[in-house]
Amino acid sequence: MHKSEDFAQELIDSGYDFFTGVPCSIIGNLITTLTDRPDITYIPAVREDAAVGVASGAYMAGKIPVVLMQNSGLGQCLNTLTSLNLIYKLPCLLIVTWRGFEGKDAPEHLVMGRTCNKLLDTIGIPHHDFNHDNIKSLVNMSYKLVTENREPMVLFLKKGIIE
Amino acid sequence: MNYREAITTITELLDDQLVVCANGLISREAYTIRDRPENFYMIGSMGMASSIGLGVALGKPARKVIILEGDGNLLMNLGSLPMAGSLQPGNLLHIVLDNEVYASTGNQPTISNVIELEEIAKSSRYAYVRKVTTNDDLKREVVYTLGNDGLSFLLVKIADQEEEREIGRVTHDPEQIKERFMSTM
Numbered sequence: 001m002h003k004s005e006d007f008a009q010e011l012i013d014s015g016y017d018f019f020t021g022v023p024c025s026i027i028g029n030l031i032t033t034l035t036d037r038p039d040i041t042y043i044p045a046v047r048e049d050a051a052v053g054v055a056s057g058a059y060m061a062g063k064i065p066v067v068l069m070q071n072s073g074l075g076q077c078l079n080t081l082t083s084l085n086l087i088y089k090l091p092c093l094l095i096v097t098w099r100g101f102e103g104k105d106a107p108e109h110l111v112m113g114r115t116c117n118k119l120l121d122t123i124g125i126p127h128h129d130f131n132h133d134n135i136k137s138l139v140n141m142s143y144k145l146v147t148e149n150r151e152p153m154v155l156f157l158k159k160g161i162i163e
Numbered sequence: 164m165n166y167r168e169a170i171t172t173i174t175e176l177l178d179d180q181l182v183v184c185a186n187g188l189i190s191r192e193a194y195t196i197r198d199r200p201e202n203f204y205m206i207g208s209m210g211m212a213s214s215i216g217l218g219v220a221l222g223k224p225a226r227k228v229i230i231l232e233g234d235g236n237l238l239m240n241l242g243s244l245p246m247a248g249s250l251q252p253g254n255l256l257h258i259v260l261d262n263e264v265y266a267s268t269g270n271q272p273t274i275s276n277v278i279e280l281e282e283i284a285k286s287s288r289y290a291y292v293r294k295v296t297t298n299d300d301l302k303r304e305v306v307y308t309l310g311n312d313g314l315s316f317l318l319v320k321i322a323d324q325e326e327e328r329e330i331g332r333v334t335h336d337p338e339q340i341k342e343r344f345m346s347t348m
Contacts, residue, residue, distance in 0.1 A: 018222065043221070043250065046242030053211035054246070057183070057218020060203070060345050065218075083207025084215075088337040 001163040002135055004029040010136050011066055012040060014143040016093060018058045019043070020051045021068030026097040026159050031068060048073030049080040052152075056080075056090040064147060065092040071099055071116040071156075072109070081152060082123055089150040093142050098129075098156045120154055127154035130161050164298045165323040166233075166260045171196050172298055173231070173258065176305050180256075181219055181347065185212040185232035187267030189260065193231065194333045200343040204333045210239030213257065217247050220255040223348055227254050227309060234261040234275040241283065244316075248288035253312040257289070258305075262321035284316035291315040296322065 007030055011019075019034050020043035021027075034042040045051030048069045055065035069077075074096060084090060099105050100113015112119075120127045126145070128138055138155055146153050170192045183203045184190040190204040203219075205212055216230035237243075237259050247255060259280060264270040281294045290313035295301045301319055308315040333340070 041221075043246075046246055047240075049211065050214045050240060050243055050246060053208070053214025053240075053243075054218035054221070056211075057215040057220070058222040059218075060215075060341065061219045061222025061348060063222045080208045080211055084205070084211060087207070088341045090341065 002132070002161060004033045004162050007135060007162050008033045008037065010139045014139050015147070016064050016066045016143065018055065018063035018065040019068070020045050020054050020065065021095075022046075022048050022051060022070070022073055023068075024070035024097040024099070026070075026099075026157060027068050027095065027162070030162060047076055049077035052077045052080045052085065052092065052094075055092040056084055056088075059090055059092060064143070067092050067094045069094065070097045071112050074116055074119060075112065078119075078123070081125065085152045086124065090152075091146040091150045092152050093146050094152055094154045096154050096156055098158045101158050117156070125152055125154055127156060129156045129158070132161060135161075164296070164301070164319075164321060165325045166262060166266070166321045167192055167196070167325055168298055169260055169301060169319050169321060170231070172301050173229075173305055176302065176309060177201075179347070180227040180229050180309065181223070181344070182229045182231055183212050183216040183219065185209070185236040187233070188330070189231055189233055190333055191330050195331050201347045203344040204335070204340050206333065206337060210236055212236050213240055213243035213247070216255065216257070217243065217250070217252065220252040221250065224252065224254055226348065227256065228252075230255070230257045232259055233266070234259060234263060234273050234280060235265045237280060238273055238275065244283055244287035244289070247314060251288070251290070251314050253290075253314060255314050256308045257284070257314075257316045258319060259317070260319050260321050266325075281316065281318040284318070289314050289316040292318075294318040294320065296320045
């Protein structure tokens with residue numbers, strides 16, 4: 001298991017400097033870590049679309065933002081992603097926890113669990129999956145793509161990869 | 164006061180302040196009255212003006228940032244009020260033009276005829292909250308809030324109907340709107 005402290009450090013080292021989101025148990029420690037660090041700001045958002053909106057504003061003000069959420073939140077921010085981020089080319093890295101992966105979860109997670117990646121394919125947002133070995137390389141690659149292509153990108157995080 | 168008069172009054176008092184204009188008639192009026200690169204015009208993402216404005220204000224604390232939206236936009240993302248209140252960005256001025264209808268889609272009623280939005284701003288810890296109903300009061304409050312630090316909220320009650328007329332759409336494409344806006348920071 002990768003430590004949340006190291007994961008946060010990799011995000012910061014790669015160049016991300018604005019953090020917001022809505023918690024999921026999978027990223028609970030990561031959010032605590034980001035909140036506790038004196039050198040960065042984590043903005044607790046009330047909803048995932050509000051988080052994406054704040055991140056978009058921060059990007060225009062010169063920040064490179066990360067938004068943290070559960071895949072249930074992708075539904076909440078679908079309109080913001082399609083009618084703001086994709087058409088204005090307002091980038092952010094979305095770290096999205098993948099609840100309901102392979103049908104092993106509570107009932108409320110199962111539909112989004114089997115469709116969240118296809119949903120992103122449909123609206124045209126690139127996505128990749130974290131595994132135990134690719135955290136540093138995916139974070140660095142995401143920063144390059146997000147800042148060069150100026151589009152949102154999703155990195156899915158399943159249970160059991162960070163602690 | 165109709166909303167075109169309100170937007171004209173606000174626009175005439177602006178210098179280099181950054182303004183996030185909500186989608187629909189507010190962006191179209193602001194663009195038609197006086198297009199300026201410091202205006203960010205939303206064309207979609209209804210409800211997000213307050214969140215985008217908050218993000219800009221947090222990222223550029225030395226610049227005054229104005230959110231210009233209607234009651235429909237605010238009601239769609241009411242959680243943005245306590246979010247801003249919890250963070251207290253002193254450079255943020257939130258102006259809500261409240262005509263109690265969704266004017267952009269043909270004046271269907273919202274619920275702000277019975278819900279006092281300024282009270283929600285107060286309980287969300289906005290430092291300065293005023294409700295104005297006349298153009299003179301609007302002018303005075305905009306002058307005051309532009310000149311003072313502190314998270315502020317102006318509820319502007321729009322009582323008069325707009326006269327029937329053609330109003331243009333924002334002709335810049337979304338990327339241009341963003342690039343222009345960013346170039347002013």
